[in-house]
Amino acid sequence: MTDHKGLGGLDTEATPGSALDREIRLPLGEHELDAPMPSRHMTVNLGPSHPAMHGVTRAVVQLEGEFIRSMKLDIGFLHRGFEKSCENVTWTQCFPYTDRLNYVSSIMNNVGFALAVEKLCKLDVPERAKYLRVITCEIHRICDHLTLVGAMAMELGAMTVFLYAIEARDIIYDRLAELCGARLTSNYGRIGGVARDTPEGWIEKTTKTLDRTKDYVDEIDELVSRNRIFIDRTRGTGVVPREDAIELGFTGPCLRASGEPYDIRKASPYLVYDRLDFDIPVGTNGDNFDRFQMRMEEMRQSDRIIRQCFAQMEPGEIAVQDFRYVLPPKPLVYGTIEGLMAHFKIVMEGIQVPAGEAYSYTEAANGELGFYVVSDGGGRPYKLGLRAPGWPMLAALPFMSVDSLLSDLIPTFDSINMIGGEVEQ
Amino acid sequence: MASELDTLPVITTRRDEAQGFLQGLVSKSLGWARKYSLFQYPFVTACCGMEYMTVAAARYDLDRFGAALPRFSPRQADLLIVVGTVNCKQAPILRRVYEQIADPKWVVAFGVCASSGGFYDNYATVQGIDRIVPVDVYIPGCPPRPEQVLDGIMLLQRKIQGQEHKLIDRKPLPVVGQEPTSR
Amino acid sequence: MSKVVIDALVERFPDAVYEAYVGVGGDDCVFVKKERIVDVCRFLKSDPKMLFDMAPYITAVDYLGQEPRFEVVYNLLSLKTNRRVRLRVKVPEQDALVPSVTSLWRGADWFERYCFDMYGIRFSDHPDMRRLFMYDEFVGHPLRKDYPLKGRQPLVEERDVRDIVRGPGPATRD
Numbered sequence: 043m044t045d046h047k048g049l050g051g052l053d054t055e056a057t058p059g060s061a062l063d064r065e066i067r068l069p070l071g072e073h074e075l076d077a078p079m080p081s082r083h084m085t086v087n088l089g090p091s092h093p094a095m096h097g098v099t100r101a102v103v104q105l106e107g108e109f110i111r112s113m114k115l116d117i118g119f120l121h122r123g124f125e126k127s128c129e130n131v132t133w134t135q136c137f138p139y140t141d142r143l144n145y146v147s148s149i150m151n152n153v154g155f156a157l158a159v160e161k162l163c164k165l166d167v168p169e170r171a172k173y174l175r176v177i178t179c180e181i182h183r184i185c186d187h188l189t190l191v192g193a194m195a196m197e198l199g200a201m202t203v204f205l206y207a208i209e210a211r212d213i214i215y216d217r218l219a220e221l222c223g224a225r226l227t228s229n230y231g232r233i234g235g236v237a238r239d240t241p242e243g244w245i246e247k248t249t250k251t252l253d254r255t256k257d258y259v260d261e262i263d264e265l266v267s268r269n270r271i272f273i274d275r276t277r278g279t280g281v282v283p284r285e286d287a288i289e290l291g292f293t294g295p296c297l298r299a300s301g302e303p304y305d306i307r308k309a310s311p312y313l314v315y316d317r318l319d320f321d322i323p324v325g326t327n328g329d330n331f332d333r334f335q336m337r338m339e340e341m342r343q344s345d346r347i348i349r350q351c352f353a354q355m356e357p358g359e360i361a362v363q364d365f366r367y368v369l370p371p372k373p374l375v376y377g378t379i380e381g382l383m384a385h386f387k388i389v390m391e392g393i394q395v396p397a398g399e400a401y402s403y404t405e406a407a408n409g410e411l412g413f414y415v416v417s418d419g420g421g422r423p424y425k426l427g428l429r430a431p432g433w434p435m436l437a438a439l440p441f442m443s444v445d446s447l448l449s450d451l452i453p454t455f456d457s458i459n460m461i462g463g464e465v466e467q
Numbered sequence: 468m469a470s471e472l473d474t475l476p477v478i479t480t481r482r483d484e485a486q487g488f489l490q491g492l493v494s495k496s497l498g499w500a501r502k503y504s505l506f507q508y509p510f511v512t513a514c515c516g517m518e519y520m521t522v523a524a525a526r527y528d529l530d531r532f533g534a535a536l537p538r539f540s541p542r543q544a545d546l547l548i549v550v551g552t553v554n555c556k557q558a559p560i561l562r563r564v565y566e567q568i569a570d571p572k573w574v575v576a577f578g579v580c581a582s583s584g585g586f587y588d589n590y591a592t593v594q595g596i597d598r599i600v601p602v603d604v605y606i607p608g609c610p611p612r613p614e615q616v617l618d619g620i621m622l623l624q625r626k627i628q629g630q631e632h633k634l635i636d637r638k639p640l641p642v643v644g645q646e647p648t649s650r
Numbered sequence: 651m652s653k654v655v656i657d658a659l660v661e662r663f664p665d666a667v668y669e670a671y672v673g674v675g676g677d678d679c680v681f682v683k684k685e686r687i688v689d690v691c692r693f694l695k696s697d698p699k700m701l702f703d704m705a706p707y708i709t710a711v712d713y714l715g716q717e718p719r720f721e722v723v724y725n726l727l728s729l730k731t732n733r734r735v736r737l738r739v740k741v742p743e744q745d746a747l748v749p750s751v752t753s754l755w756r757g758a759d760w761f762e763r764y765c766f767d768m769y770g771i772r773f774s775d776h777p778d779m780r781r782l783f784m785y786d787e788f789v790g791h792p793l794r795k796d797y798p799l800k801g802r803q804p805l806v807e808e809r810d811v812r813d814i815v816r817g818p819g820p821a822t823r824d
Contacts (some may be wrong), residue, residue: 291757
């Protein structure tokens with residue numbers, strides 16, 4: 043916990059020989075001569091348009107001095123009606139809406155949604171499509187973690203780390219733009235596979251790009267992970283014990299930082315994760331420093347996964363060859379009547395998904411991303427519910443920050459990686 | 468200041484619209500100074516914020532256009548960049564921030580959601596911020612490529628250069644809250 | 651997945667649960683009566699063989715035209731035994747009051763506020779039952795099927811878009 047003597051996080055392991063290594067004795071005894079003045083609480087509004095509130099959240103904090111005594115969160119400033127919009131468009135038209143949920147790692151949303159619908163349709167996508175999905179998911183996971191690392195460091199004062207992280211993210215976006223067509227909101231997943239195949243030479247270029255990204259990540263690690271100021275501000279702040287994390291519904295890196303080794307890719311593998319060899323980093327303290335280190339380590343593991351996928355991937359089909367679900371290739375559409383009819387039906391009426399309900403859960407960059415899909419047999423979703431990974435962490439923010447300093451709220455808010463688009467749907 | 472006078476007429480026949488030589492020089496030099504030192508207030512809400520971060524970072528540098536430093540207080544800013552979707556709950560806040568920025572001020576709608584509501588035509592989203600604040604430049608795209616954003620900033624700079632700037636502006640200032648709704 | 655969980659539920663609560671089935675993809679699902687949901691969840695959380703310690707997702711569905719109209723869906727996860735189960739609770743429109751499970755899992759409270767905000771289903775014993783996404787002046791519950799998609803209720807007076815003078819476009823520059 044934070045040390046109230048004004049020395050920040052008391053951390054003796056970080057730099058041996060530093061001032062905090064020795065026992066500090068205050069003159070005149072500890073708290074006997076303290077004369078605390080009872081004061082009124084000051085209400086401060088960290089408003090919706092605020093640089094440190096990722097996305098738009100209003101936090102109304104009651105302060106006593108610099109300590110937060112109570113906090114109330116007000117969200118809904120980015121509610122864009124995702125669920126209701128998806129109920130009014132066809133299944134394939136939902137993909138751009140799902141892209142914009144977690145906009146830093148959008149392919150994961152696409153894949154999660156496609157998996158839910160494929161569960162209902164009982165489709166099994168071809169191998170190459172599975173590998174491509176895993177590759178693009180892991181690439182976007184790296185992008186998400188880079189954004190978090192950059193933003194967290196920037197808000198604690200390390201602007202250089204932000205620039206390096208954004209540069210590393212940019213070179214990855216160049217590769218994604220070659221593959222998907224868009225840098226950020228890629229719209230790459232389809233029900234039954236993926237949208238398009240990799241261009242010529244993409245795999246070699248991406249491997250080189252990943253090497254460069256790894257250099258950037260190592261550079262960031264050198265800059266920040268053993269920095270006195272960074273450790274003082276993040277170690278010991280925003281502590282969430284393991285039992286609380288489970289009860290509050292944490293998943294993903296935040297849960298693993300609290301000590302619970304649960305990762306959906308290992309526990310209930312989907313796509314090709316059971317054929318890949320990677321480790322799951324697990325933390326001990328559940329504080330901001332651990333959550334930060336989780337992201338750094340997961341980036342290295344994602345890099346490992348992508349390289350294995352490149353080695354294992356075989357040429358093949360990128361989508362199920364069933365034209366009730368997937369658009370037929372253009373020569374068939376223009377050449378045959380059946381192709382034209384299939385294309386027309388898919389575009390105008392939508393894919394006819396059998397009635398029922400399904401819940402698909404995948405390991406997104408931030409935790410368990412769940413899609414609850416209810417279909418009434420038609421071409422449009424009846425209900426598309428989203429389980430946002432950042433939601434429980436945001437809801438637990440008052441729990442995490444009560445009785446800590448106001449300036450500890452900033453790294454805590456950063457490290458839970460709340461993305462406005464997914465939390466507020 | 469924003470949308471009234473986009474470009475100065477070159478040839479005028481009426482005396483009160485004509486600008487003298489010295490006033491023209493002053494206007495051009497003030498326009499030059501204002502366009503190359505924009506203090507932006509990034510009102511970031513959604514996905515376009517990621518592209519905003521990219522535009523402000525090292526590769527597509529916004530600093531070379533003079534618009535580097537984000538001022539997070541509206542009192543210190545003159546360019547309001549509305550990045551991302553503005554929904555009905557956020558609209559009063561946007562209006563309030565806009566009113567708190569002092570003249571001369573410009574507004575850039577970054578992204579398709581700010582320009583026209585994007586594809587979120589539903590109960591929650593304002594269909595374009597120009598329903599709430601007057602906008603100078605619209606940058607479409609979902610999200611726009613950084614090159615598009617830089618193009619939009621250059622358009623804005625050209626517009627600022629062409630506007631009429633005075634050292635002492637004797638136009639009566641609008642009272643906050645009673646501004647004419649059509650400009 | 652194995653039917654261990656739903657078999658145990660049917661055996662323990664024969665009157666509260668009905669229609670257990672294995673859904674698509676192997677999910678175990680069961681319908682639970684509205685009044686007994688807290689007892690069932692307490693059993694699932696504390697029984698040493700069940701240990702469902704997390705409620706990752708709670709949502710509601712509006713089946714307009716069917717009676718009862720709403721349905722609250724609880725997806726539960728057990729980290730220790732790596733099992734999932736889905737509980738479905740039918741809620742009629744007139745009596746849309748469901749006992750809250752926030753006493754068991756604190757993480758459930760925002761999900762229940764979401765159900766209230768979007769569908770109008772109230773939860774008794776909830777610590778903080780108020781709207782989550784929509785503003786307090788909003789009338790209605792948006793995700794209900796009879797709420798129009800474009801039913802905007804603006805907070806700020808909006809200008810009529812036809813008033814705005816569009817400046818010279820890209821074709822006239824340079």
